[in-house]
Amino acid sequence: MSASAAMSAAVPPTGPLKVLVVKTSSMGDVVHALAAVTDLLTARPGSTVDWLVEKPFAALPGLHPGVRRVLPIAWRKWRKALGQRATWALMGEARAALQAERYDLVVDLQGLLLKSVLWGRQAHGPLVGYDWGSAREPLASLFYDRKVKVPRTLHAVERSRRLMAAAAGYAMPTRPADFGIRPRATPAWLPPLPAVALIPCASRPEKLWPEDHWMAVGQRFKALGLTPVVVWGSPDEQARAERIAAGCGGVVPPFLSVQDMGEVLGRCRAAVGLDTGFSHLAAAFALPTVGIYCDHEPGLVGITGPAWVRSLGGRGQRPSLAEVMALVDEQIAGLAI
Incomplete structure (x- = not known):
């Protein structure tokens, strides 16, 4: 059975899904992953999407109307202060928020052992990610419940879209990437001219x-x-x-x-x-x-x-x-x- 076929058999063939996206950083990488959310919501109408992300970039997933809940973490900061009790308290709060939902899929679009897998494993739901030859850190693939082969020679946007399609069991869309984001307000200081x-x-x-x-x-x-x-x-x-x-x-x-x-x-x-x-x-x-x-x-x-x-x-x-x-x-x- 192919990787995509195996993935499709692991989730309901139709209907909405509850999905947690794990893409924590950096700004450009988070932006690239937004198109995968648009694909998912188009292929599986009614699906809900939550997103785990580093706090400085938490506003980015929130720009997508299809993202229901943004879960910010400060792992970049916390990992430098693991000897402090306050750090563990904050990580405990983040873990509790992460485990407040049960997901049909937890999709790791990052593919990094400490940045994404460490946190994705703590969520309630099967963790899906890139296989050994596809992940940026191949060791990360050892911790996934399901693995997907995606060529590393593809653009980052394409890789995220293919992983999400295989994870959620729909055909990879042929249309151009749609990041789905819209501005929410016009800043008062912005000049009236174009x-x-x-x-x-x-x-x-x-x-x-x-x-x-x-x-x-x-x-x-x-x-x-x-x-x-x-x-x-x-x-x-x-x-x-x-x-x-x-x-x-x-x-x-x-x-x-x-x-x-x-x-x-x-x-x-x-x-x-x-x-x-x-x-x-x-x-x-x-x-x-x-x-x-x-x-x-x-x-x-x-x-x-x-x-x-x-x-x-x-x-x-x-x-x-x-x-x-x-x-x-x-x-x-x-x-x-």
């Missing part, structure tokens, strides 16, 4: 793109009547954002939570961003998005979404201004301005 998001945020200096290049991109949008909104997430990034905004007539928002950022991106017309979770979130909101990769291969984690998206660059291949501007012009050509 806006475009510039996302020069990066976790490491190697990922940065020159500030004067960002200014040139912002000026191109500004000339068309689109106000550049230059986002940031740390004090260093704020200073950089302010310099870029000053050079292109853009605006710099106040500090934004992940949910706030979702509301901002959901109201913009387009986005240009570095290899960061905010760029993936923009694409998931169906914004035409250009992803700039300066120290990582886009390959299996490139920008993806239901609208026009492009990724360029790679490790040791910082894109030139001319290359990015060519894509920006292509991006602009598709906008109704």
